[in-house]
Structures are given as structure tokens and as C-alpha cells.
């Protein structure tokens with residue numbers, strides 16, 4: 001693969017998919033040529049203490065229909081990132097800036113970019129509105 005070809009990776013739960021999720025995927029893809037998404041499994045969401053409305057298969061189905069996403073891999077643990085970066089020859093790791101600083105150890109293996117979160121929307125806020 002020529003050196004200008006850039007592989008980008010990002011991770012998340014992507015539950016109740018919304019435009020904040022779309023925006024991070026759009027911007028992540030814009031940084032390179034190929035975007036891999038590490039999608040949190042239901043078991044990993046339990047480890048993250050994150051209650052999920054939609055099961056992995058449903059969240060995966062939505063991500064598969066997003067034009068920015070080229071590949072989806074399961075995210076089973078906090079520790080898999082360096083292995084994924086090596087396995088898929090990742091050039092750029094992207095997360096929203098709510099995670100700023102949390103994955104800086106990955107700068108040894110690739111470019112780490114924290115992008116501004118999209119204001120005004122979050123899965124937890126959507127859940128509160130739905131629960132009303």
C-alpha cells in the first residue's frame with residue numbers, strides 16, 4: 001500500500017445513533033482513506049458500566065450503512081487498542097475530546113487525535129427525553 005494511504009480507527013458504543021456519532025465518523029474518515037470502527041460489544045458495555053438500548057448486532061447494522069465506515073471490529077476490552085493498531089497498520093487513532101488524554105499512550109504507535117464533541121446531543125440526554 002503506498003505510504004500516502006492512511007488508516008484511521010475509532011471506538012465507541014454508538015447506541016441510539018445520532019448526529020454526534022455521525023460527525024465524529026465523518027471527521028475521522030476525513031483524516032484518512034479507510035476508517036475502522038471498534039464497536040463496543042454488549043459484554044464490554046457492561047464492563048464500561050454503560051447501559052445500552054440496542055444490542056451489538058443492531059448497532060453494527062446501523063454502522064454498516066454509514067458511508068464513512070469501512071470496517072467494523074468488536075471492541076471487547078480497554079486493552080485491545082495497541083493490538084488493533086498494529087494488526088490493521090493504523091496511522092491515526094481518533095476519539096471525541098471527552099476522552100482527551102485518556103489514550104495518549106497510543107502516541108507510541110500512531111497519531112492520536114481528540115476531536116471536539118458535537119454539542120447539544122448525547123445518548124444519555126436522548127435517554128432522559130425518551131424516559132419522560
Ligand code: C2G
Nearest residue numbers: 011012013014015020021024040095096117118121
Ligand atoms: N461523540 C461526539 N459527540 C457527541 C457524542 C459522542 O463526538 N455529542 C463521540 C464520542 O466522543 C466518541 C464517539 O462519539 O468518540 C462514540 O461515543 P460513545 O458511543 O458514547 O462511545 P464511548 O462510550 O465514549 O466509548 O474505548 C473507547 C470507548 O469504547 C468509547
